[in-house]
Amino acid sequence: MAAQVATTGTLVSISAAGEVRAANNEVRAVFFIEEQDKDKAVAASRVNRKMKLGVDILKKEDPQATLSSRNYTTYPIYAEEQPQNGRGDAKRLLTGWRVGQYLEMKTENLQKLPITVAAAQNILALNGVTFGLSEALSKRLDAARITDAYQNLMTRVRVIAEAMGRNAADAVMENIDFDGSDNPGRPYMAASMMEKSARMDKQVAEASFEPGESTLAVCVVAHVRFK
Secondary structure (H helix, E strand, C coil): CCCCCCCCCCEEEEEEEEEEEEECCEEEEEEEEEEEECCHHHHHHHHHHHHHHHHHHHHHHCCCCEEEEEEEEEEEEECCCCCECCCCCECCCEEEEEEEEEEEEEECCCCCHHHHHHHHCCCCEEEEEEEECCHHHHHHHHHHHHHHHHHHHHHHHHHHHHHCCCCHHHEEEEEEEEEEEECCCCEECCCCCCCCCCCCCCCCCCCCCCCCEEEEEEEEEEEEEEC
16 A cells, blocks of 8 residues: 655645637728729829728718728839840839728627628728627626636645545645636638729628627636645
8 A cells, every 4th residue: 555645735736727708799890992003193092082982981881880090001013024224134114003001990780790891892892800809898708707717726626635635625825826818809801912992883792790709718827735
């Protein structure tokens, strides 16, 4: 029979985790517009005009949405074949300009999302959507995941105490550390980066979106000493 090992004063590091799942109630949709022209000013003007129309449409369809302008880019376009000059070195031939701008929309109005996106797609291209939890909902769920983690920790303390031949009442928690780790929603790409914007005289059919759910997790580590 193996000799019993004394465990009085033993310090044990115990980890546990807690999580809570909830249906996503917020979406971030990114739109963009891109134009090409030999004249840089002409391309920029078309981008500016269409982006303004797109913003007006989004504000009309979803007044509660938050809109944020993103990258505004201007790139030169060069001919694929480079002519050779008399000195034998290639000179790049500028043929035009590519101008683009991005716009992010954040909203909790998921019910009307297909209508809002389709209306905007008559002017702008949809680059992608990401579903997740709003800040307010995440805060409300915070207590639930911490409680779950702590209960799991207490269960592990009792199991470890029993394995050591000790009473859980002999365990004294010296410190405890909660380390949160939220899991953001996964993005669903809905358009190519180089997709051309739709013409105003063509109506875009409504897309189908499934918001899904997110999991908020938290890890807890405690140091427990047995008396």
